[in-house]
Amino acid sequence: MKMSGAEMLLESLKREHVQHIFGYPGGVVLPIFDALFKDPSLQVVLTRHEQGAVHAAEGYARSTNKVGVVLVTSGPGATNTVTGLADANMDSIPLVVITGQVPTKMIGNDAFQEADIVGISRSCTKHNFLVRRIQDLPRIIKEAFYIARTGRPGPVLVDLPKDVIVDKGDFIYPDSVSIRSYNPTMQGNRWQIRKAAQAISKAKRPVIYAGGGIISSDATKELLDLVTLTNIPTTLTLMGLGALSGTHPRFMGMLGMHGTYAANMAIHHCDLLIAVGVRFDDRVTGKISEFSPHSKVIHIDIDPTSIRKNFHVDIPIVGDAKNILKDLIEEIKEINKPEPPSKDKLIDTWIEQVDEWEKEHPLTYEHDTDVIKPQYVIEKVYQFTQGDCIVSTDVGQHQMWTAQFFKFIKPNTWLTSGGLGTMGYGFPAAIGAQKAHPDKRVIAITGEGSFMMNIQELATVASLDIPVKIVILNNKYLGMVRQWQEFFYGGRYSSSFIGQSPDFVKLAEAFGIVGLKASRHDEVENVILDGFSRRGPVLMEFHVDPEENVFPMVPAGGSNIEMIFEAPEHRDDRKKRDSILTA
Amino acid sequence: MSEIQKHFIQVVVENKFGVLSRVAGLFSARGFNIDSLSVAPGIDPTVSQMTIETQGDDHVVEQIVKQLNKLIDVIKVVDLSEFSFLCRETLLIRVNTARPGDREEAFRISEIFRARIVDSSPATYTIEVTGDTEKIEAILNFLKPLGIKEIIRSGKIAIAREEQHGGHRPSKHSIEGEYSHHR
Numbered sequence: 001m002k003m004s005g006a007e008m009l010l011e012s013l014k015r016e017h018v019q020h021i022f023g024y025p026g027g028v029v030l031p032i033f034d035a036l037f038k039d040p041s042l043q044v045v046l047t048r049h050e051q052g053a054v055h056a057a058e059g060y061a062r063s064t065n066k067v068g069v070v071l072v073t074s075g076p077g078a079t080n081t082v083t084g085l086a087d088a089n090m091d092s093i094p095l096v097v098i099t100g101q102v103p104t105k106m107i108g109n110d111a112f113q114e115a116d117i118v119g120i121s122r123s124c125t126k127h128n129f130l131v132r133r134i135q136d137l138p139r140i141i142k143e144a145f146y147i148a149r150t151g152r153p154g155p156v157l158v159d160l161p162k163d164v165i166v167d168k169g170d171f172i173y174p175d176s177v178s179i180r181s182y183n184p185t186m187q188g189n190r191w192q193i194r195k196a197a198q199a200i201s202k203a204k205r206p207v208i209y210a211g212g213g214i215i216s217s218d219a220t221k222e223l224l225d226l227v228t229l230t231n232i233p234t235t236l237t238l239m240g241l242g243a244l245s246g247t248h249p250r251f252m253g254m255l256g257m258h259g260t261y262a263a264n265m266a267i268h269h270c271d272l273l274i275a276v277g278v279r280f281d282d283r284v285t286g287k288i289s290e291f292s293p294h295s296k297v298i299h300i301d302i303d304p305t306s307i308r309k310n311f312h313v314d315i316p317i318v319g320d321a322k323n324i325l326k327d328l329i330e331e332i333k334e335i336n337k338p339e340p341p342s343k344d345k346l347i348d349t350w351i352e353q354v355d356e357w358e359k360e361h362p363l364t365y366e367h368d369t370d371v372i373k374p375q376y377v378i379e380k381v382y383q384f385t386q387g388d389c390i391v392s393t394d395v396g397q398h399q400m401w402t403a404q405f406f407k408f409i410k411p412n413t414w415l416t417s418g419g420l421g422t423m424g425y426g427f428p429a430a431i432g433a434q435k436a437h438p439d440k441r442v443i444a445i446t447g448e449g450s451f452m453m454n455i456q457e458l459a460t461v462a463s464l465d466i467p468v469k470i471v472i473l474n475n476k477y478l479g480m481v482r483q484w485q486e487f488f489y490g491g492r493y494s495s496s497f498i499g500q501s502p503d504f505v506k507l508a509e510a511f512g513i514v515g516l517k518a519s520r521h522d523e524v525e526n527v528i529l530d531g532f533s534r535r536g537p538v539l540m541e542f543h544v545d546p547e548e549n550v551f552p553m554v555p556a557g558g559s560n561i562e563m564i565f566e567a568p569e570h571r572d573d574r575k576k577r578d579s580i581l582t583a
Numbered sequence: 584m585s586e587i588q589k590h591f592i593q594v595v596v597e598n599k600f601g602v603l604s605r606v607a608g609l610f611s612a613r614g615f616n617i618d619s620l621s622v623a624p625g626i627d628p629t630v631s632q633m634t635i636e637t638q639g640d641d642h643v644v645e646q647i648v649k650q651l652n653k654l655i656d657v658i659k660v661v662d663l664s665e666f667s668f669l670c671r672e673t674l675l676i677r678v679n680t681a682r683p684g685d686r687e688e689a690f691r692i693s694e695i696f697r698a699r700i701v702d703s704s705p706a707t708y709t710i711e712v713t714g715d716t717e718k719i720e721a722i723l724n725f726l727k728p729l730g731i732k733e734i735i736r737s738g739k740i741a742i743a744r745e746e747q748h749g750g751h752r753p754s755k756h757s758i759e760g761e762y763s764h765h766r
Binding site: 118119122123126127130147179180181182185189191192195303304305307308309316317318 | 596597601604605608609612642645646649650652653655656657658760761762
């Protein structure tokens with residue numbers, strides 16, 4: 001039986017076990033949406049903007065480790081996906097994004113709604129395809145999913161011209177994929193792993209620095225096994241939160257620009273740095289020449305380009321974190337066999353030192369009952385949920401406070417835009433996660449600045465009754481911009497005051513969902529209790545201290561041990577602050 | 584920091600549309616230089632061979648090699664500078680031969696450099712010459728006094744010398760054992 005390109009696409013998606021498609025219709029993809037109308041086994045989540053669709057697919061992918069699927073039209077539909085593609089590319093999120101294209105014969109003629117999306121997206125996808133013949137379609141879809149989910153995951157774009165969508169052909173779906181130029185290394189080199197195990201056994205002050213790669217490769221169990229076996233103090237990157245439980249005694253918190261004092265000090269003073277599934281991002285390392293200056297470095301990563309891109313490595317191991325950690329644990333056990341318990345003693349003083357650093361500068365903030373402290377709201381949300389939920393954030397101060405004060409117990413429960421730092425990511429990501437986990441509590445923690453960037457998705461949650469809980473920390477500023485302006489630009493708040501935000505409660509109601517607000521400290525708990533006990537989507541707005549800052553902070557380009565715990569020139573500008581609060 | 588050196592990188596890619604722009608785009612997006620580039624299909628028509636002339640210190644070249652390898656359509660990458668290799672480029676040059684004696688001079692120079700006159704008009708010769716960069720520069724200098732009407736140079740192509748090619752010298756671009764041989 002001959003099938004149209006549209007039908008082939010849907011059949012291929014089903015073979016890849018796709019259940020949800022995040023998308024938005026338009027001219028050239030109408031035949032696909034028509035086929036979807038006739039076939040209810042694939043559920044379309046209609047967002048209100050294509051960027052929202054991509055972030056939703058990212059949230060879906062990150063919370064499940066499956067490939068997120070997006071379907072949009074040509075031209076503006078396609079270009080609107082670019083931010084999401086770049087975001088997924090930076091954070092290694094597996095996506096297949098299907099864009100419509102004008103008919104093959106019209107490509108290059110500046111046809112209506114034509115955009116060279118394959119050209120545009122080349123540098124922000126893992127790979128992309130233009131399907132030029134119907135007989136290539138099933139194979140390309142198979143390859144797209146394979147490339148998206150294997151190796152270092154990432155977004156793959158498939159551009160489908162209108163004529164290919166409507167053409168008819170025989171559907172032959174390949175059973176397996178073999179791409180001669182693409183063979184990700186999965187197993188680590190055994191000799192290198194042995195060398196790493198020896199280094200770990202000899203180290204007096206080792207630190208594990210793990211990241212998003214642990215989550216992508218589903219290696220949390222192996223990481224926990226390694227930490228349990230060796231008792232090595234562990235820090236996680238922003239993308240890695242949840243890879244080791246936030247309540248684990250050896251967890252030192254996040255490292256880097258807004259990392260904990262203990263984590264940054266431990267990294268600085270360690271004699272062995274065990275980096276797993278991380279890429280030595282500048283927000284993590286600070287001044288690279290002063291990052292972990294005394295350590296021997298083991299770097300485990302599936303992407304060879306990550307190794308020695310930013311930082312020197314003594315024992316590089318390319319491969320899948322899960323496999324390598326398993327082998328590494330085996331090797332360590334082998335070495336420990338003759339004299340098992342001495343290992344712990346070796347690093348006992350080091351653990352004591354880390355504990356001391358933790359006591360010296362724990363994560364904290366000035367408690368104040370006159371205003372709502374944003375950190376207080378996050379603590380209360382954590383207390384209420386006990387971490388049994390999926391949390392997404394946008395980008396800025398609220399993101400850092402959530403990373404600091406919310407304890408992520410399990411992997412795949414933390415969705416944030418780490419590499420690209422995309423404001424507007426969080427709310428749609430929560431929608432995607434909720435679609436994947438209908439029975440889980442999904443919370444989007446955001447700021448009033450970020451939330452405005454994809455606020456149209458309120459219509460999505462309202463129309464599909466997606467019970468995402470939205471927590472807006474409204475401080476009337478683009479908070480992180482304001483913080484930098486306060487610290488480094490003489491307090492000149494250029495374009496960072498956004499106090500004229502809409503009345504979010506009324507806005508929520510206008511979209512048809514419940515809106516709640518807390519303006520006083522004593523209202524916070526009630527709003528959380530009320531909001532979280534409701535069934536459908538709820539927006540909770542908290543009017544928080546406008547000039548609260550994120551601490552500790554490593555000023556950009558500074559060394560990680562030069563953390564600051566208060567504003568460089570402490571300005572007591574109570575009056576101005578009060579006038580904003582009462583405005 | 585090691586010093587900046589010239590490198591010739593051989594890249595075998597899928598012979599598909601858009602691959603050249605992936606390679607070129609990688610260089611521009613990551614701030615690497617392309618000094619010259621030449622591309623043509625291989626004996627196997629499904630692959631294309633590129634020779635890229637670039638420069639950078641060891642760290643930059645390591646990244647170039649790794650980033651090229653990461654492109655899905657790239658099959659093989661070899662930094663020829665790790666081997667002994669031959670490099671060639673071709674020059675097509677049109678010189679004035681209007682004055683008396685010019686034609687003889689152009690002919691003599693061509694003889695010396697084993698160049699060939701491939702086209703002629705009453706007032707010009709077009710000369711083709713192939714060789715390494717020094718040879719091309721040298722013939723250019725000799726021909727200049729005649730008056731150059733037009734020149735066109737190909738990108739460079741390079742090939743490793745046979746005796747070294749099969750050797751098991753470890754690459755400078757990965758620490759030994761960085762990769763496993765079990766995929």
